């Protein structure tokens with residue numbers, strides 16, 4: 027499984043420290059941080075969120091779960107690091123780089139020409155009536171649109187605007203194809219388009235602008 031490409035996280039170094047700015051010019055990606063079971067740990071948390079979305083616990087069970095979660099939170103408290111050295115976001119071998127906040131995706135192909143990924147919206151991404159929440163669709167477009175801009179530009183880019191047209195319902199628990207590409211670029215401006223398909227059916231389209239960050243820009 028791949029969560030990203032090498033190019034995406036190893037961008038052009040600048041004369042400024044890579045430790046400055048909103049996105050670092052160069053930061054270390056890894057397949058090892060968090061250990062071999064880290065992906066499974068993230069998957070178990072996603073599964074837990076799936077269950078929470080649909081569970082209706084008794085008051086006693088809710089109290090029990092709270093106590094268990096407090097213990098787990100205390101365990102993780104002893105291991106907290108900054109965002110650049112956390113496995114969540116830098117583990118390129120895992121879906122969505124191990125980033126638990128993103129809908130899990132796998133990049134099938136990524137380069138200056140664009141990104142082709144498979145994304146699955148989980149049960150906890152429910153909006154209503156059994157289909158995905160539109161905000162989660164936008165999150166997937168944002169991350170993979172930013173990736174398309176970064177791969178073309180060779181440097182990080184930030185979203186200036188992002189428009190999603192919801193063309194049909196987006197199913198949960200279904201492998202979907204999300205594509206993003208730079209349609210046009212002008213200086214630091216990358217006009218990025220995207221599509222989300224369930225088979226042949228178009229679920230949503232994206233039209234966005236990603237601005238390449240200047241060295242050290244916050």
Ligand SMILES: CCCCCCCC(=O)SCCNC(=O)CCNC(=O)[C@H](O)C(C)(C)COP(=O)(O)OP(=O)(O)OC[C@H]1O[C@@H](n2cnc3c(N)ncnc32)[C@H](O)[C@@H]1OP(=O)(O)O
Pocket residue numbers: 034168169170171172173176183184185186187213214215235237238239240244
């Ligand atoms: C691989 C991982 C990918 C992750 C992707 C995740 C992406 C994100 O979610 S980023 C978070 C959400 N975005 C933000 O918080 C951004 C907040 N805004 C900003 O930081 C700034 O406004 C920023 C960086 C977008 C642009 O600022 P700045 O670099 O100073 O550029 P600025 O000089 O204002 O504008 C550059 C050009 O873009 C144009 N522009 C800027 N914003 C917009 C906009 N919203 N609409 C249209 N044009 C715009 C300007 O008009 C200008 O055009 P021109 O060069 O022709 O005069």
